[in-house]
Amino acid sequence: MTIAYSEGSLGPLLYFRSYADGIMRLAALVIRPLGVDAPGGLRVGNTHFDAVKLAELAGISVWRYDFQLGPDDDGYEFEGCVHPVNTDVTGDMRIAFVSCNGEEEGDLERDGTERNAMWARLAAQHETAPFALILQGGDQIYADEVTRGHPLSDKWPDRAPRDASPPEIEELRQYLRERFVHRYLDVMGAAEYAGLAASVPSLSIWDDHDICDGWGSLKDNRTNSAVGQALFQSAREMYLLFQHAATEADIPDLFMDANGTNLGWWRTLPNLTIIAPDLRSERTRHRVMGEAGWHGLRQVQPVDGQVMVVSSVPMLGPRLSLVEMLMMAIPRMQHYEDDLRDQWQSRAHRAEWCEMLREMLKLRKAGPLTVISGEIHLATRAEMGTGAEHIQQLVASGISHRAPPKGYARGLGWLAGLGEAPLPAHPIRILPLPGQKQRYVAERNFLVLERQGGAWHAVWHLEESGPTPPLPISD
Numbered sequence: 001m002t003i004a005y006s007e008g009s010l011g012p013l014l015y016f017r018s019y020a021d022g023i024m025r026l027a028a029l030v031i032r033p034l035g036v037d038a039p040g041g042l043r044v045g046n047t048h049f050d051a052v053k054l055a056e057l058a059g060i061s062v063w064r065y066d067f068q069l070g071p072d073d074d075g076y077e078f079e080g081c082v083h084p085v086n087t088d089v090t091g092d093m094r095i096a097f098v099s100c101n102g103e104e105e106g107d108l109e110r111d112g113t114e115r116n117a118m119w120a121r122l123a124a125q126h127e128t129a130p131f132a133l134i135l136q137g138g139d140q141i142y143a144d145e146v147t148r149g150h151p152l153s154d155k156w157p158d159r160a161p162r163d164a165s166p167p168e169i170e171e172l173r174q175y176l177r178e179r180f181v182h183r184y185l186d187v188m189g190a191a192e193y194a195g196l197a198a199s200v201p202s203l204s205i206w207d208d209h210d211i212c213d214g215w216g217s218l219k220d221n222r223t224n225s226a227v228g229q230a231l232f233q234s235a236r237e238m239y240l241l242f243q244h245a246a247t248e249a250d251i252p253d254l255f256m257d258a259n260g261t262n263l264g265w266w267r268t269l270p271n272l273t274i275i276a277p278d279l280r281s282e283r284t285r286h287r288v289m290g291e292a293g294w295h296g297l298r299q300v301q302p303v304d305g306q307v308m309v310v311s312s313v314p315m316l317g318p319r320l321s322l323v324e325m326l327m328m329a330i331p332r333m334q335h336y337e338d339d340l341r342d343q344w345q346s347r348a349h350r351a352e353w354c355e356m357l358r359e360m361l362k363l364r365k366a367g368p369l370t371v372i373s374g375e376i377h378l379a380t381r382a383e384m385g386t387g388a389e390h391i392q393q394l395v396a397s398g399i400s401h402r403a404p405p406k407g408y409a410r411g412l413g414w415l416a417g418l419g420e421a422p423l424p425a426h427p428i429r430i431l432p433l434p435g436q437k438q439r440y441v442a443e444r445n446f447l448v449l450e451r452q453g454g455a456w457h458a459v460w461h462l463e464e465s466g467p468t469p470p471l472p473i474s475d
Contacts, residue, residue: 008059012042013028016202019269025067026085029245039079071087089132093132096126096134097134098135098137100398112190118446136203140204140210160222211280223284256293273303274309275297277311312375315393316383375397377403378398402444409438409440457472
């Protein structure tokens with residue numbers, strides 16, 4: 001895969017921190033080979049910013065610049081290169097949303113031009129009309145292969161040894177950390193991504209593949225095993241480092257839960273609130289979020305204007321209880337039970353799903369509310385309720401993950417036609433994208449959210465069909 005780093009060097013990569021009174025606070029991540037001098041300074045106008053070292057591991061050192069841009073600043077300079085940044089977020093603005101940046105098997109061996117084709121299109125969109133923000137809605141990497149090659153984890157999750165000693169588990173953890181680092185560097189170092197990430201700050205929430213396929217929906221004796229916990233701890237450390245330019249010390253400033261039990265977050269910009277609950281850190285087979293996650297979500301205080309909720313797993317979806325019953329009745333299909341347990345609509349999560357939908361209705365009182373999701377490798381949309389309780393959901397999934405067969409999309413569309421109403425007075429409707437006939441589109445895609453004249457609309461960019469007509473979402 002073509003990469004934009006050499007000999008362990010990567011960056012700068014931008015991360016959004018906050019916006020207030022015309023000032024945008026940002027972080028920039030820079031990676032250098034271990035033992036090399038600290039990276040050069042970052043400059044905004046006549047102001048110089050120094051880097052802070054966050055970590056040394058796997059042959060690299062990780063550095064961060066904390067800086068800010070005012071309304072008159074067009075960008076920043078790093079090591080002689082000027083990077084423009086769009087800081088005007090008070091009026092018209094554009095946000096990109098992506099998810100599912102990889103595949104379960106052989107992702108790093110794919111041809112880079114094919115793998116990152118939609119990233120190239122997104123970068124072209126930015127050149128035409130700059131984005132202010134990239135929202136990444138889960139599965140930013142596919143880490144399913146990091147467990148391979150080590151005797152304690154090679155058969156994960158089918159087998160997790162119970163008799164490993166603490167030194168052996170620590171050695172495994174170091175092995176996994178190195179494997180995660182390699183994967184993050186390859187994925188984030190792709191030229192199509194790295195060039196964009198140097199000028200557009202990101203906000204990310206993780207999903208299962210950032211840890212391993214089905215994390216939290218696997219059997220408890222796997223996730224709670226010493227091997228499972230070593231995997232989760234390594235994934236969490238690397239998630240903080242590479243997706244948030246953060247360490248444990250930064251958690252109170254960046255996330256809802258100051259203790260870091262749950263890594264959900266929320267941010268405000270002028271007339272916009274973005275909320276991202278963490279649906280993985282506390283997940284078990286019998287719950288999606290724990291006490292910390294629910295407490296954090298209920299503390300959110302949206303500003304006036306649009307509310308966007310990033311739910312890594314789609315919140316509005318078709319009835320899955322029939323599929324679950326069918327799969328459990330067919331032995332060779334029981335392998336897919338974890339995939340269904342991942343969904344809000346699973347029978348195991350139905351009561352909690354209803355509670356989440358009630359929380360969305362509460363947040364809806366602050367203004368128009370749109371749920372944005374990924375995870376399913378398809379593009380679709382949904383609605384729940386009407387009038388002052390109307391909620392929209394936009395699903396854009398598969399920035400690089402190849403689409404499933406179109407027959408699968410048609411079958412899921414048929415299932416959606418059966419209807420679903422977990423809250424009886426608020427039926428859910430799965431609807432085709434603008435300009436499409438089927439409820440689900442089996443093409444790689446990303447989403448552009450744009451505010452013009454105070455009104456928001458959404459456009460899906462589909463690999464084969466091109467951009468959809470705009471869908472208004474400020475109702």
